[in-house]
Amino acid sequence: MxxxxxxxxxxxxxxxxxxxxxxxxxxxxxxxxxxxxxxxxxxxxxxxxxxxxxxxxxxxxxxxxxxxxxxxxxxxxxxxxxxxxxxxxxxxxxxxDLDIFSKNEGIEFSSDKEAIEVEIELKAMSEGIGTYLNDLKPENRILMEMRWKQDLSYKEIAAELGCTEQTVKYKLHRAREAIKKRFLKEWGGGR
CATH class of the missing domain: 1.10.1740.10 (RNA polymerase sigma factor, region 2, helix turn helix motif)
Structure with a gap:
């Protein structure tokens, strides 16, 4: 059916x-x-x-x-x-880690062909995202790490970098958009 x-x-x-x-x-x-x-x-x-x-x-x-x-x-x-x-x-x-998918090694999936295909695709996506992060300007990569790895607030990041919260928000938004744009270009928006 x-x-x-x-x-x-x-x-x-x-x-x-x-x-x-x-x-x-x-x-x-x-x-x-x-x-x-x-x-x-x-x-x-x-x-x-x-x-x-x-x-x-x-x-x-x-x-x-x-x-x-x-x-x-x-x-x-x-x-x-x-x-x-x-x-x-x-x-x-x-x-x-920001490249969160690397921890999936060793997970046993059922013999279901679709589950295996999904796991392979996720691993490829994770490698792509890791590459995208590494390709960011160093200042943007640092901002992403401070926000997502260290879980710092916009205010804490701004204080540590000596800039305004608005600047931090703007740069983080631009970095996320750059990663999203590359991801959608390579993996397609319909996935």
Missing amino acids: KNTLLLLSSANFGALDSSLQRAVYHEYYTMVYRVIMYMVQDHGATEDIIQETFLKVVKHIPVVENEGQLKAWIKAVVRNTTYSYLKKNKKKRNEM
Whole structure:
């Protein structure tokens, strides 16, 4: 069945045949895995978030007119749940290197071909982001490290560098935009 996600809104999920339930979950998993993994950088946490969001979706599915509306609603649930996870685990996240993906070595994935492909793509993306960071002007790279590695506020960075908070915000914005532009150029905006 091509659009199995629509079964979430058209029927009681628990009443579906187990093979249909697996098909719906597999389509859901495939749709959200890459995004969550990219954000949290931890396979176990990604699996937990996928399960948690799937249960939320099944319990609170809205009435929708088409698959596009359903996917948009699911993405909002996934995004909000992932942000909540990141807020709860902020200290752990801040201890990660800026090239956060290098810690994924040694993680065992299921033999599922798609999961392996996703992991390879994430590793390639992480290497690209690491390169983009290294290619920044040294002053911008230092700002990024102070903000994200050291978790300094704009005010603390400004005091340490002897400039205004507005200058720090502006330069950080420019650095993020430069990285984003290169990322989208190489990886495409539709991913």
